[in-house]
Amino acid sequence: LQKHDLKTVEKILSKTHKGDIAEVFKYLSKEERTKIFNILYKTNPEKAVEVFKDLDDIVKIEIIRSLHIKDSVDFILKLPTPEIASIIENIPEDVKKAVIENLKGEEKEELKHLLSEGEDKVASIISDSYLAVLDTSTVEDAIQKVKEYNQDIELVYIYVVDEKNKLVGVISLKDLLTYPSNLMIKDIMKRDLITLNIEDTKEEAIENFRRYDLYVLPVVDDEGTLLGVVYIEDILDVMSEKTTEDFFKMAGAKEEELFYADKTFKIAKLRLPWLLIATVGEFITAVIISLFDYTISEFIQVVFFLPMVAALSGNISSQAAIIAARGLRDGRLTENTIDYLFTVFRELKVAVFIGIIIGILVGVVASLWISNHILGIIVAIALFFSIVFAGLIGSLVPFIMYKLEKDPTLATGPLSLTLTDIIGISIYLVVATFFIHYLKL
Amino acid sequence: LQKHDLKTVEKILSKTHKGDIAEVFKYLSKEERTKIFNILYKTNPEKAVEVFKDLDDIVKIEIIRSLHIKDSVDFILKLPTPEIASIIENIPEDVKKAVIENLKGEEKEELKHLLSEGEDKVASIISDSYLAVLDTSTVEDAIQKVKEYNQDIELVYIYVVDEKNKLVGVISLKDLLTYPSNLMIKDIMKRDLITLNIEDTKEEAIENFRRYDLYVLPVVDDEGTLLGVVYIEDILDVMSEKTTEDFFKMAGAKEEELFYADKTFKIAKLRLPWLLIATVGEFITAVIISLFDYTISEFIQVVFFLPMVAALSGNISSQAAIIAARGLRDGRLTENTIDYLFTVFRELKVAVFIGIIIGILVGVVASLWISNHILGIIVAIALFFSIVFAGLIGSLVPFIMYKLEKDPTLATGPLSLTLTDIIGISIYLVVATFFIHYLKL
Numbered sequence: 021l022q023k024h025d026l027k028t029v030e031k032i033l034s035k036t037h038k039g040d041i042a043e044v045f046k047y048l049s050k051e052e053r054t055k056i057f058n059i060l061y062k063t064n065p066e067k068a069v070e071v072f073k074d075l076d077d078i079v080k081i082e083i084i085r086s087l088h089i090k091d092s093v094d095f096i097l098k099l100p101t102p103e104i105a106s107i108i109e110n111i112p113e114d115v116k117k118a119v120i121e122n123l124k125g126e127e128k129e130e131l132k133h134l135l136s137e138g139e140d141k142v143a144s145i146i147s148d149s150y151l152a153v154l155d156t157s158t159v160e161d162a163i164q165k166v167k168e169y170n171q172d173i174e175l176v177y178i179y180v181v182d183e184k185n186k187l188v189g190v191i192s193l194k195d196l197l198t199y200p201s202n203l204m205i206k207d208i209m210k211r212d213l214i215t216l217n218i219e220d221t222k223e224e225a226i227e228n229f230r231r232y233d234l235y236v237l238p239v240v241d242d243e244g245t246l247l248g249v250v251y252i253e254d255i256l257d258v259m260s261e262k263t264t265e266d267f268f269k270m271a272g273a274k275e276e277e278l279f280y281a282d283k284t285f286k287i288a289k290l291r292l293p294w295l296l297i298a299t300v301g302e303f304i305t306a307v308i309i310s311l312f313d314y315t316i317s318e319f320i321q322v323v324f325f326l327p328m329v330a331a332l333s334g335n336i337s338s339q340a341a342i343i344a345a346r347g348l349r350d351g352r353l354t355e356n357t358i359d360y361l362f363t364v365f366r367e368l369k370v371a372v373f374i375g376i377i378i379g380i381l382v383g384v385v386a387s388l389w390i391s392n393h394i395l396g397i398i399v400a401i402a403l404f405f406s407i408v409f410a411g412l413i414g415s416l417v418p419f420i421m422y423k424l425e426k427d428p429t430l431a432t433g434p435l436s437l438t439l440t441d442i443i444g445i446s447i448y449l450v451v452a453t454f455f456i457h458y459l460k461l
Numbered sequence: 462l463q464k465h466d467l468k469t470v471e472k473i474l475s476k477t478h479k480g481d482i483a484e485v486f487k488y489l490s491k492e493e494r495t496k497i498f499n500i501l502y503k504t505n506p507e508k509a510v511e512v513f514k515d516l517d518d519i520v521k522i523e524i525i526r527s528l529h530i531k532d533s534v535d536f537i538l539k540l541p542t543p544e545i546a547s548i549i550e551n552i553p554e555d556v557k558k559a560v561i562e563n564l565k566g567e568e569k570e571e572l573k574h575l576l577s578e579g580e581d582k583v584a585s586i587i588s589d590s591y592l593a594v595l596d597t598s599t600v601e602d603a604i605q606k607v608k609e610y611n612q613d614i615e616l617v618y619i620y621v622v623d624e625k626n627k628l629v630g631v632i633s634l635k636d637l638l639t640y641p642s643n644l645m646i647k648d649i650m651k652r653d654l655i656t657l658n659i660e661d662t663k664e665e666a667i668e669n670f671r672r673y674d675l676y677v678l679p680v681v682d683d684e685g686t687l688l689g690v691v692y693i694e695d696i697l698d699v700m701s702e703k704t705t706e707d708f709f710k711m712a713g714a715k716e717e718e719l720f721y722a723d724k725t726f727k728i729a730k731l732r733l734p735w736l737l738i739a740t741v742g743e744f745i746t747a748v749i750i751s752l753f754d755y756t757i758s759e760f761i762q763v764v765f766f767l768p769m770v771a772a773l774s775g776n777i778s779s780q781a782a783i784i785a786a787r788g789l790r791d792g793r794l795t796e797n798t799i800d801y802l803f804t805v806f807r808e809l810k811v812a813v814f815i816g817i818i819i820g821i822l823v824g825v826v827a828s829l830w831i832s833n834h835i836l837g838i839i840v841a842i843a844l845f846f847s848i849v850f851a852g853l854i855g856s857l858v859p860f861i862m863y864k865l866e867k868d869p870t871l872a873t874g875p876l877s878l879t880l881t882d883i884i885g886i887s888i889y890l891v892v893a894t895f896f897i898h899y900l901k902l
Contacts, residue, residue, distance in 0.1 A: 037655075039672035047797070074672075167639050174676065175635050176617050193634040194616050198608050214478075230701070231480035231515075233694040235615065235676045252693050253674040256700065260671070263704045264787050270711070271783040272776060284810040291780055292815065298776050299819055302769035303826065309765045316761060323757060323764050324750045327771045327882050328743035334775070335713060335739055335875050339732055342712040346705050356488075369725040374733065378740055385744065434776050441768050 026059065033060050038067060042074035053079065054086035061087075061095060069098050070172065081110045093118045101127050102144045105134035142220045145258060146239050146248040152179040153205060155188050160201040166193065176235050179246055180209045187213065187238055187246040215240050218247055222258050229255045266349075269427065270342075272298075272434040294434040301438030305330075305445050312449045315456055321390050322452050325382070325399050326445065332378065332403065333410035333444030334437045340367045340414030341436050345428040348418060364415045371411025379404035394455075402451035406444040413440055467500065474501050479508060483515035494520065495527035502528075502536060510539050511613065522551045534559045542568050543585045546575035583661045586699060587680050587689040593620040594646060596629050601642040607634065617676050620687055621650045628654065628679055628687040656681050659688055663699050670696045707790075710868065711783075713739075713875040735875040742879030746771075746886050753890045756897055762831050763893050766823070766840050767886065773819060773844065774851035774885030775878050781808045781855030782877050786869040789859060805856045812852025820845035835896075843892035847885040854881055 033041065033056070041060070045053050061068040072080060072095075084092050084107065092111070096104055096119045104123075108116055108131070123131060134143055149171045153162045162178055169175055178196070180189040189209030199208050214232050216225055216239045228237060229252055239247045261275075268275045272294030277287045309316070309326070316323055344363060347353035353363060379400040387396025417436050418428035474482065474497070482501070486494050502509040513521060513536075525533050525548065533552070537545055537560045545564075549557055549572070564572060575584055590612045594603045603619055610616055619637070621630040630650030640649050655673050657666055657680045669678060676693045702716075709716045713735030718728045750757070750767070757764055785804060788794035794804060820841040828837025858877050859869035 037673065039674065043672055049800075163638055166635060169635075173674070174617060174633060176615055176676070192615060193638065194607060194610075196638060197604055197634065226697075229694070230697050231484055232478065233480065233614070233692075235617070235693065251674075252676065252697070253670070255697065256667075256671050256693075259697065259700050259704075260791060263700075263707075264791065266704075266708075267711075267783050267787050270708075271780040273780045273784060277784075284807065284814055287807075288811045288814040288818075291811070292818065295773065295776055295815060295819065296822075298772055299769070299823060302766075302772050303823075305768045305772075306765040306827075309768070310762070313761055316764060317758070320754055320758060321751070323767070324747040325743075326764070326767050327746040327750070327886055328740070330768045330771055331739055331743050331746075331775075331879065331882055332736065334772075335736055335878070339712040339714045342708050343714060343718075346708050350701060350705065366725065366728075370729045370732070373725055373729040374736060377729075377733065378736065381737075382740060382744075386747075437776070438772065441772055445768055 029056065029059055030063050033067075034064065038070040039074060041071045045071075045075060045079060050082060050086075054083055057083050058087070061091070065095075065098060068095070072099070073103060077106065077110075080107050084111050084115065089115055089118070093122065097122055100147070101130045102134060102146060105131055105144060108135070140221050140223075141218075142216050142222060142225050142239060142250060143218055145222065145225070145250055145254045146218070147173075147251055147254070148248050149173050150179060150236070150238070150249040151175060152181050152185075152246060155180050155182050155206040155209070157205045158201065159196055159199050159203045159205065159208070162191070162205055163196050163201065166196065173251065179238055179249075180205055181246050185246055186244045187215065187240050189213065190238070213238065216250060217242070223262070225250055226255055226259055226262070266429050269429045270432045298434045298438045301442060304442050308442065308446050308449065312453055315449065315453045319395060319452075319456060321386075321392070321395055322399075322449075324390075325386070325403070326448070328382070329403060329406050329444050329448040330441045333406045333440045336371060336374065336407050337410040337414030337436060337440040338432055340371070340411050341418050341432045343367075344415050344418040345421075345432050348422050348428045360419050364412070364419075367411045367415035368408065371408045374411075375404040375407035378407065398452050398455045401455065402448040405451055406447045409443055409447055410440050413443060470497065470500055471504050474508075475505065479511040480515060482512045486512075486516060486520060491523060491527075495524055498524050499528070502532070506536075506539060509536070513540070514544060518547065518551075521548050525552050525556065530556055530559070534563065538563055541588070542571045543575060543587060546572055546585060549576070581662050581664075582659075583657050583663060583666050583680055583691060584659055586663065586666070586691055586695045587659070588692055588695070589689050590614050591620060591677070591679070591690040592616060593622050593626075593687060596621050596623050596647040596650070598646045599642065600637055600640050600644045600646065600649070603632070603646055604637055604642065607637065614692065620679055620690075621646055622687050626687055627685045628656065628681050630654065631679070654679065657691060658683070663703070666691055667696055667700060667703070707870050710870045711873045739875045739879045742883060745883050749883065749887050749890065753894055756890065756894045760836060760893075760897060762827075762833070762836055763840075763890075765831075766827070766844070767889070769823070770844060770847050770885050770889040771882045774847045774881045777812060777815065777848050778851040778855030778877060778881040779873055781812070781852050782859050782873045784808075785856050786859040786862075786873050789863050789869045801860050805853070805860075808852045808856035809849065812849045815852075816845040816848035819848065839893050839896045842896065843889040846892055847888045850884055850888055851881050854884060 048056070057068065060071065072083070075083070084096065087095060092115050096111075096115070104119065108119065120128065120131070151165060151169050153165055166175065166178070175193060178191050178193070179187060180191065182188050189206065189211050190213055191205060191209045195208055214228065214234065214237060216228060216237050218239055218241050225237070235252050236249050238249050241247055265275045272291065274290045277290045344353065344367075347363070353360060382403055383396045383400025386399045387393045390396070414436065417439070418432070421428045421430055489497070498509065501512065513524070516524070525537065528536060533556050537548075537552070537556070545560065549560065561569065561572070592606060592610050594606055607616065607619070616634060619632050619634070620628060621632065623629050630647065630652050631654055632646060632650045636649055655669065655675065655678060657669060657678050659680055659682050666678070670693055677690050679690050680688045682688055706716045713732065715731045718731045785794065785808075788804070794801060823844055824837045824841025827840045828834045831837070855877065858880070859873070862869045862871055
């Protein structure tokens with residue numbers, strides 16, 4: 021990127037679709053990104069705002085940090101309030117302070133509301149780019165308004181409000197084209213509306229978009245006042261965020277760490293809690309193993325298969341848990357207890373079948389390897405029971421989480437794996453010890 | 462559900478939004494669902510088709526199976542071809558045969574194409590509900606076409622084709638309202654179009670929808686002929702399917718099993734491959750442990766912490782792997798090797814930090830518990846090295862998968878965990894043996 025290329029860069033930027041610029045940004049280095057953003061911001065601040073909205077949260081923060089304080093404050097003040105809310109906690113303190121000081125009273129209130137509500141509400145993805153007409157208008161008035169409407173985003177629905185800004189109906193552009201221009205809007209509008217409440221969560225918004233096949237949903241408060249709209253394209257982003265969040269949850273990590281590009285300590289701090297729980301859990305397995313030191317010193321070969329018991333129990337329980345948790349998440353499984361017990365029963369049958377196959381396989385190989393048929397049989401039986409219990413735990417824990425109003429996805433993480441380790445290893449050692457004594461008689 | 466309620470049920474069904482019916486279906490028992498669907502199908506077959514499209518795949522199959530053969534064949538023939546393709550492999554053989562026999566030649570070809578291409582292509586979500594006008598039309602002609610257009614789905618864009626059905630432009634309804642009615646469409650249409658190719662994957666479609674904020678994308682072949690459109694609402698469903706698929710992949714399971722409600726053997730068969738790989742991997746750990754039987758019989762306490770080493774290495778590697786795999790998936794991480802090495806380096810730093818904390822913690826508790834300080838120190842050091850290597854493996858494997866053009870999500874599953882077990886346990890035992898010998902001198 022040479023100095024004399026500046027004009028070319030400007031020209032390319034002005035011709036490229038905002039979505040493409042945001043996409044290309046992913047493939048640039050940090051320096052290239054910030055440099056190009058600066059050029060864009062200087063030549064076309066509005067487009068810079070549009071591109072910015074499409075960037076990943078981490079890149080947003082990176083760009084804000086790269087701007088001079090004054091520039092970054094000016095730039096942030098150009099953003100819509102929900103966008104400000106989504107980044108404000110991660111920008112330098114001085115910029116944050118300056119932004120809040122310079123916000124207008126109304127926007128400051130909105131920001132405060134958004135921050136207190138957290139990221140999870142519809143409020144954080146609401147847009148004020150929409151067209152509303154009074155219910156006293158005619159079709160012609162509405163067409164006039166459409167002609168004047170000058171937003172980047174495609175217009176599909178026109179909302180109808182009364183004089184108190186209460187949402188009373190909706191018409192489509194197609195209706196405006198179809199009906200005679202002297203008709204009253206209120207006589208042709210559709211009155212039974214699907215709306216979002218400002219207090220709804222993003223999850224509920226996703227649910228509504230998936231259920232009703234609409235491109236835009238109006239957002240109202242409890243009195244039915246129209247506050248804004250939510251666009252389906254923002255729902256795409258929300259869905260992708262939720263997925264990432266779920267994956268992080270499964271790992272016992274938190275999505276927040278994406279903001280901490282290379283802050284080792286902060287990332288480690290976010291990941292440690294579950295690891296510490298796992299450590300405590302594994303101390304329990306250590307104690308359990310120590311209780312069986314007689315069995316172990318008698319037949320040291322029992323130990324060889326300890327990691328196998330732990331790993332297979334873990335895999336089987338996480339298969340069952342992931343399938344159950346996803347089912348609860350996407351509504352395939354209902355909270356109906358009978359239905360759920362049916363699922364648990366099915367997982368149990370699957371585990372029994374898998375336990376028999378793997379038990380026999382490992383038993384045969386183990387007896388050949390250590391030339392001790394009895395130990396082979398013991399390992400096979402112990403493994404079988406561990407696998408069956410793992411299937412049971414894996415399918416039960418998500419449901420218990422759900423009933424406790426916790427997120428069932430948590431059941432697929434370190435907690436469940438530790439639990440399976442403890443139980444799997446206990447069963448294995450108890451069965452092994454029992455048979456060893458029995459066979460010795 | 463009594464006989465005399467039939468009329469009421471019919472009335473409720475006719476008044477309820479198709480999305481709501483599909484939603485309610487989730488909360489009904491199998492019998493209720495099929496009974497109500499039968500009523501709906503008899504009174505309003507078109508709506509039954511619409512409701513059907515919104516149902517989960519498993520419920521679809523369940524309903525098809527509940528209908529009489531003749532009814533189910535008739536019903537399936539009413540569905541759009543991509544919809545037929547998505548269920549045909551899971552319906553009874555006789556119904557399948559009858560459906561294929563009764564399809565028209567063109568539809569049969571399309572079905573064959575869809576089935577051979579698999580589920581992953583845009584072709585499986587293409588819709589033929591769209592409005593196209595010839596480039597020789599006037600604005601008035603187009604308005605006339607809009608008035609005649611009578612589909613359930615909201616009209617936003619009108620596609621412009623030449624006499625060979627080649628896509629040449631697009632206009633929005635707003636344009637039709639804005640421009641004088643005697644203008645030629647070709648003079649006002651937008652010519653630089655964003656299109657999907659019929660050979661694109663669903664992933665690419667998602668990417669395009671997220672990038673360009675459009676509600677509908679036209680699908681063309683290599684010659685630019687307009688073949689149909691893809692709606693953003695179907696993209697919502699695809700995203701949700703992809704998420705479920707990824708979660709199943711992480712568990713080493715396959716989404717297909719959702720079709721096999723209670724077929725234990727089939728489900729077990731789908732899950733077994735990864736479990737068998739894990740079993741083989743854990744045999745390797747068994748062999749490795751057997752090589753250290755001298756160390757173990759000398760200091761049996763070393764064994765107590767084997768499951769802890771396996772579990773913590775596993776957790777740490779899966780945190781690193783999930784974060785890297787998600788990053789590669791959603792484009793946060795690019796395939797740029799330098800960028801990636803930076804991520805690996807960060808994960809390594811995090812692992813070192815976590816290794817120090819957990820190493821010290823476990824070391825202290827272990828020395829107090831087994832009253833052997835030296836063994837405490839050995840466990841701490843061995844654990845530290847296992848954790849650091851786990852972080853390295855976890856962050857590297859997704860990238861290797863990506864470079865091998867495999868799905869990086871696979872790296873978060875059983876394969877990676879087994880690998881971590883093998884390496885973690887080897888490191889632990891090597892370090893322990895080394896120090897035991899060293900300290901004995």
